[in-house]
Amino acid sequence: MPERELGQTGIKVLILGLGGAGQTPLSWQNSEAAAVSIVERALALGIRYFDTAANYSPSEDYLGKVLPAHRQRIFLASKTDARDRDGAWRDLERSSKRLLIT
Numbered sequence: 001m002p003e004r005e006l007g008q009t010g011i012k013v014l015i016l017g018l019g020g021a022g023q024t025p026l027s028w029q030n031s032e033a034a035a036v037s038i039v040e041r042a043l044a045l046g047i048r049y050f051d052t053a054a055n056y057s058p059s060e061d062y063l064g065k066v067l068p069a070h071r072q073r074i075f076l077a078s079k080t081d082a083r084d085r086d087g088a089w090r091d092l093e094r095s096s097k098r099l100l101i102t
Helices: 032-044 059-073 085-098
Strands: 003-006 012-014 051-052 075-079
Touching: 003 059, 032 059, 059 075, 059 085
Parallel strands: 051 075
Antiparallel strands: 003 012
16 A cells, blocks of 8 residues: 655655544444444554544544554544634643543
8 A cells, every 4th residue: 555754744654544534433422342443453454544533523532442552653633623722722632531642
């Protein structure tokens, strides 16, 4: 699978990543087992770029169950739809807790 440099980071990732939004178990309530299975399979296939957001329902919680053990080998992106500093900071703090980022 082809890789590309991620922006100007010097980090190369596969051209495919896994996102937490959309019509997948990653965005469905009460689908932890299926979501965890998808994340684990993505890792096994070499996916190293994961994308989520504070408002993607439970995807941050599901990703947080699997990704911390792989944190040094992945690139994890999260977003906010807040348009003010305090709202964005709250989303960042909440995302960090859900994703178990220390």
